[in-house]
Amino acid sequence: MNRRHFIERLSLGSGGLMASSALAFPLSGQAASFSKASGQEYTADVVIAGGGLGGCAAALAALRNQQTVILTEETDWIGGQVTQQGVPPDEHDWIETHGATRLYREFRTSVRRYYQQFYPLTEAAKSRTYFNPGDGTVSKICHEPKVALAVLEQMLNPYLSSRQLRILLNYKVTAADVKGDEVKALKAIHRPTGTTIVLTAPYFVDATELGDLLPLTRTEFVTGAxxxxxxxxxHAPEKADPNNVQAFTMCMALDYIPGSTFVIDKPKEYSFWSNYTPKFTPAWSGKLLDLSYSNPKTLVPKALGFHPEGIATGDKLNLWNYRRIINKANFKAGFFPGDITLVNWPQNDYTLGNLIGASEKDFTHHVNRAKQLSLSLLYWLQTEAPRPDGGAGWAGLRLREDIMGTEDGLAKYPYIRESxxxxxxxxxxxxxxxxxxxxxxxxxxxxxxxxxxxxxxxxxxxxxxxxxxxxxxxxxxxxxxxxxxxxxxxxxxxxxxxxxxxxxxxxxxxxxxxxxxxxxxxxxxxxxxxxxxxxxxxxxxxxxxxxxxxxxxxxxxxxxxxxxxxxxx
Incomplete structure (x- = not known):
């Protein structure tokens, strides 16, 4: 098929988020290892759609085995869960020694080395074999999204320099050319400008967060339960439900400055979310915006603690410490005015909409409502959350837009649990x-x-x-x-x-x-x-x-x- 006709024939798909800022990587010049049949077509040995951890790992593995790679990413950050979605690594107890690939452990080691090289750590922090920047309880290496981004860029940069790799940020694949059982080409759109390109290769990899290439390429798939x-x-339900998928979350980063006031404007949906009681089966513990939830294993109500100075809350899990990415005590006195945590908690899981297969309008609608939920949680923490001293609210909680790389302080992309x-x-x-x-x-x-x-x-x-x-x-x-x-x-x-x-x-x-x-x-x-x-x-x-x-x-x-x-x- 004439690729110009392919561009004209295929209609743009929908879904996804508009990128919020400029490219983190400039598009590289024409490489000797790539062929370019026209101004709008690029070819490599493999095209990988989706720059999350799976996409980056696939690219690195193909590159070290002498393949040329085109990697597309619909936001302006690669890294997926660990960067654009704001979720510190969820890992198992043996991760430091086995149970993961050597390259993944090299990534983790490089994150620690980044802090050791560029941050003013205390001597005690420097001497820790398994240094954990935030000492978050969810992982042995809770760290800032931008540090993970910098490390991934370092790992990929040699291949950009050798022109073995091309990274196309802010590009979303919207259509595919398929003949029989083979994919021939993909079409991608540059979300900020609307420019379209065609990508051809012998192989294609779907590393998108929602499995977007599967319907476009007519690859058979299932959804839901x-x-x-x-x-x-x-543990499967008696009745199948293709629309029954796990909650997604719009994560956010907060720090806490005692004695300061950073209370945000009341979110427009605060009245709804502050009074919202989930209608889950089995029943939830009460209102969503509260320091309690259903124990995941037993489903009985369980009280949670919250103290943004990291102070222990008795036998209750302190949510602040759960995904804390900066513990100021690990750095020289005064370098960080307060700890920094990432908020991905039961209280901001969004269950009122399914993003899989959603139109662009519906996708945006549910993402915006999920943002309202997260902002409502923040406002509740700032103004109403119970304090150990009998007061209410922590006005010194501050939304950290710089940590997430966005204007609204929320993640660039939803944290997707199921595709x-x-x-x-x-x-x-x-x-x-x-x-x-x-x-x-x-x-x-x-x-x-x-x-x-x-x-x-x-x-x-x-x-x-x-x-x-x-x-x-x-x-x-x-x-x-x-x-x-x-x-x-x-x-x-x-x-x-x-x-x-x-x-x-x-x-x-x-x-x-x-x-x-x-x-x-x-x-x-x-x-x-x-x-x-x-x-x-x-x-x-x-x-x-x-x-x-x-x-x-x-x-x-x-x-x-x-x-x-x-x-x-």
Whole structure:
């Protein structure tokens, strides 16, 4: 097909957010390793849509294996969850030594090194082997989004200089040219200007947050919750609901300056959100804007604490410390006037709309309402939240627009927990990774999830589903350290499109443990290597999955490049 005709024939898709500022990377000049048939077409060995952790990891893996890469990102920050969405890493207890790829641990080490090189740390902080900038309780390395961005840029910059990589920021893929079982090209629009380009490659990777390429490329997919009859999962609902997906969140960054006043204007939806009581099943603990929630594992009401000076709140979890990214005590006296935390709490999970498949109008509507929820939470904390001294409100809480890189102080993009999922050659179900159901299958208490002979990575997180658009309360239960099977990365039909985010072959239930930072990275890195391996062997990815000799060679290759495929016994 004539690519000019392709541009004219395909209509623009919808959805996504307008980028808020200029490009963080300028578009590089024409590279010797790229072909450019016209002023609006670019070609590489692989086109990766989505610059989150999976997209970045896929790019780095392909690049180190001599592939040329085009990476698109619809905001002006790469990094996904850890940067544009404002979510410090959610990781497992063994992350410092095993259970993730070597490259992911290099990323984490580089984050620590960045602070050691550029920030005035105390001697005690410098001497800590596993330095945690914020000492947040959710992770061993709670850090600022912009530091993660700087580190990812450092990791990718050599390939930009060598012109092996092109990064297209503020670009959203809106259409695809598909022939039979193969994707031929994608069309992307530069959101600030409306300029369109065509991207061609032998391989395409969907690393978008919502699995946006799947409907555009006619790749078979599922959404929402499968029924128990379909999956035989203990925690699946009796009835399937494709619109039942987990909450998304518009995160924000706050610091606290005692004695100061930074109270924001009352949000226009404050009356609604301050009186809103979720109608979840089983029931929520009370009003959403309150220092309580449903214990995720038991669903009984549980009190929470809040003190923005990091002071212990008895036996209650201090929400301030949960995702704190700067503990001022780790830095020389006076450098930070107060701690900084990222707010991604039960109180600002948004369940009143589904972004998957939403029109641009509906997408914007729900994102704006989610922003109103987060701002209402801030205003409530500033003016009404109970204080230990018997007072109300913490006026010294300050919205940190600079931390999030936006004018409104909220994240550049929603924190997405669930997306479209490919209909895969193999689907991971609860019986493979859930501790309770695994014990039923094997007749004994297991310490590891089901072994997969096609494993191309490992990961761990408990199965954690937040309240959903169907008004289901938490679903949260134990899982086992698991493997990432290659079959879950292979679409049933389409030959040259691969997933590299939350869009792999999981169910609504098992997505709950495969959606976190290091697992997304591991998926992306395996996919980037799979593209390089398939091109080297001149086979399609499905052949690597189906032919034992190719599979064994590929697994040996990934292990040689620092990707673990098994957990130690």
């Amino acid at each position: 499968e029924s128990r009859k379909e999956t035989n999962e203990l 479209r999922r490919i209909k895969a050659a193999f689907t991971i179900r609860e019986e493979h990774v859930g501790a309770e159901q695994r014990a039923q299958v094997t007749g004994k208490k297991e310490t590891l999830a089901a072994p997969f002979k096609d494993s191309v990575g490992v990961g761990y997180y408990h199965i954690d589903l937040h309240p959903s658009t169907a008004q289901n309360n938490y679903i949260d239960f134990g899982s086992l350290p698991f493997q990432i099977p290659l079959g879950a990365l292979i679409p049933q039909r389409v030959r040259n499109l691969l997933p590299a985010n939350k869009n792999i072959g999981t169910t609504h239930i098992t997505n709950g443990c495969y959606r976190l930072h290091p697992v997304e990275w591991s998926i992306g890195e395996a996919v980037g290597m799979l593209v390089a391996f398939a091109r080297q062997k001149q086979v399609i990815p499905r052949a690597v999955y189906e032919k034992s000799s190719l599979l064994e060679e590929f697994q040996k290759t990934v292990r040689s490049q620092g990707i673990e495929t098994q957990w130690p016994a």
